[in-house]
Amino acid sequence: MITLQHYLLLSAALFSLGVFGVLTRKNAVNVLMGIELILNSANINLIAFSRYSSHGLDGQMFAVFVIVVAAAEVAVALAIVLTMYRLLKTVSLDRADTLRR
Amino acid sequence: MSVFDIVFCIVALVTIGSAAIVVLSRSLIYSAFALLFTFFGVAIVYVMLGADFLAATQVLVYVGGILILLLFGVMLTHRLYNLNLKTETFQLIPGLLIALAVFTSLALAATQTHWKRVEKPVAATTETIGKLFMEEYLLPFEIASILLLVALIGAAMLVRRRSDA
Numbered sequence A: 001m002i003t004l005q006h007y008l009l010l011s012a013a014l015f016s017l018g019v020f021g022v023l024t025r026k027n028a029v030n031v032l033m034g035i036e037l038i039l040n041s042a043n044i045n046l047i048a049f050s051r052y053s054s055h056g057l058d059g060q061m062f063a064v065f066v067i068v069v070a071a072a073e074v075a076v077a078l079a080i081v082l083t084m085y086r087l088l089k090t091v092s093l094d095r096a097d098t099l100r101r
Numbered sequence B: 001m002s003v004f005d006i007v008f009c010i011v012a013l014v015t016i017g018s019a020a021i022v023v024l025s026r027s028l029i030y031s032a033f034a035l036l037f038t039f040f041g042v043a044i045v046y047v048m049l050g051a052d053f054l055a056a057t058q059v060l061v062y063v064g065g066i067l068i069l070l071l072f073g074v075m076l077t078h079r080l081y082n083l084n085l086k087t088e089t090f091q092l093i094p095g096l097l098i099a100l101a102v103f104t105s106l107a108l109a110a111t112q113t114h115w116k117r118v119e120k121p122v123a124a125t126t127e128t129i130g131k132l133f134m135e136e137y138l139l140p141f142e143i144a145s146i147l148l149l150v151a152l153i154g155a156a157m158l159v160r161r162r163s164d165a
Helices: A006-026 A026-050 A058-088 B003-024 B028-048 B052-074 B090-114 B126-134 B136-158
Strands: none
Touching: A006 A026, A006 B003, A006 B028, A026 A058, A026 B003, A026 B028, A026 B052, A058 B052, A058 B126, A058 B136, B003 B028, B028 B052, B028 B090, B052 B126, B126 B136
16 A cells, blocks of 8 residues: 555655765766756655645645746756856866856 | 555656666766656656646656756767767765665654645646636746746856857
8 A cells, every 4th residue: 555655755765866966976967967856856745745635735836836946947057057068168066166267 | 455556666666766877877868868767757656646737747847848958968068079978976985875864864754753644535636726826826926937037038148158258
């Protein structure tokens, strides 16, 4: 019988995988993929709690706004990554250590 | 085990497995395509939770928008003749420790807490969500639209080629 706990465990696994990706990847685009995993796991939590609570659809509304913010975030982040690539000729995060040149 | 449980196990395995490929694969292209399966898996989980509108939004925005943007990011930040899009890793041990600690604490919190659960029937959500957007959530809705506009203009400003540079 699948209940709330199973969804929470799935989302915990996704979240920690995302954290692992963010912490260990050098490529900026790959770090963004980790952030997307984290946002997805948060959404699973929101919708699971919305499913098993008496509060109508509030959790799902929150999840919609999380998706909107994720779309805005990835657009701006990719713009920053492209600018960084143009300036430094690399997207490796350990070589982006100057404020201006 | 019912059919529902078996389907959930398969979907969870596919989602977590492809998420592991996303963070472990050496090739950026493999990571991006594994992310596709993760997003679809999460969409199926939404369906199993009775969130039909969210599942459609997930497929449209994540698969149709964010994944394509990430692929653009992969392609634009590498020279085209350099086809082995490899990525390096660092801080493997601390990263692994922190991820394991996060997972353990989250899993303990999820399993040890006594959640108060309400069993309610699954119903179509699109109409309710539309009404909520236009009534209770009107202000956040408008703010979100302004946020999207700002992000659009900001992204275009960031990547434009300056003529004076």
